[in-house]
Amino acid sequence: MPPSQVKAFARSPGTRAKIDRIDAELIARFTIFRPDAGRTLSAEHLRLLRASTIRRVQVVVMRKRLLAQFPAHRKSGTAKLFEDLDGELKKRLDVAIAELESRISELLGRDKHLADAARILRSEPGIGPVASSTLIAELPELGALTGEVAAALTGLAPMAQDSGTLRGKRAIAGGRRAL
Structure with a gap:
């Protein structure tokens, strides 16, 4: 979904605050309003x-x-x-x-x-x-997507380990399971 379309949609009701909850609500409403926006595949x-x-x-x-x-x-x-x-x-x-x-x-x-x-x-x-x-x-x-985002979504991006015995180390983790 193109960010510019979401931003234009966010400005339409006059919402100006910038917090994650409001952003999430705006994106959710946008996808209801325009379910196929940004999709190249049905x-x-x-x-x-x-x-x-x-x-x-x-x-x-x-x-x-x-x-x-x-x-x-x-x-x-x-x-x-x-x-x-x-x-x-x-x-x-x-x-x-x-x-x-x-x-x-x-x-x-x-x-x-x-x-x-x-x-x-x-x-x-x-x-x-x-x-x-x-x-x-x-x-x-x-x-x-950028290369960094694609790497994160596929589980190939190095992630910092902030807890346990691996503190300060980086390892690949996460991503979409099927990938």
């Missing part, structure tokens, strides 16, 4: 993209847990007992992941702005389709 489209990326992570975790059981089955001598079931389950999870990745790609391709954002993100070494779609879904304001 709430529905963002909701679908976010749900798809979250579901992909969930299915990948399921597959990872299944694969972690294979050595335990071999070690205990039960690998033959579960071989067919585990193989079929792994195939189903692989298909589900591929279908979700296809849906995510389709959602990103529906919007020129999103497709451009994905292309720019993927041009960076180490950023592939999964990382770029997750960044777009969980940090839709990316591109309108």
Whole structure:
């Protein structure tokens, strides 16, 4: 949401005080008055993209847990007992992941702005389709933030430790959990 629009909205009823509670109330009223201000992506489209990326992570975790059981089955001598079931389950999870990745790609391709954002993100070494779609879904304001704010929102900014044994040290912490 552009700060200039919020400031103009704040001046409209004649509010001049500058305290956090009043600022928060003004921003809340502004978002009710102009819910799509500053958004480049519709709430529905963002909701679908976010749900798809979250579901992909969930299915990948399921597959990872299944694969972690294979050595335990071999070690205990039960690998033959579960071989067919585990193989079929792994195939189903692989298909589900591929279908979700296809849906995510389709959602990103529906919007020129999103497709451009994905292309720019993927041009960076180490950023592939999964990382770029997750960044777009969980940090839709990316591109309108300073580097410091983006680092803080992703949990990559060094934060001062003001208590405990780490007093005076800095460590990365916080941020949006999915990122």
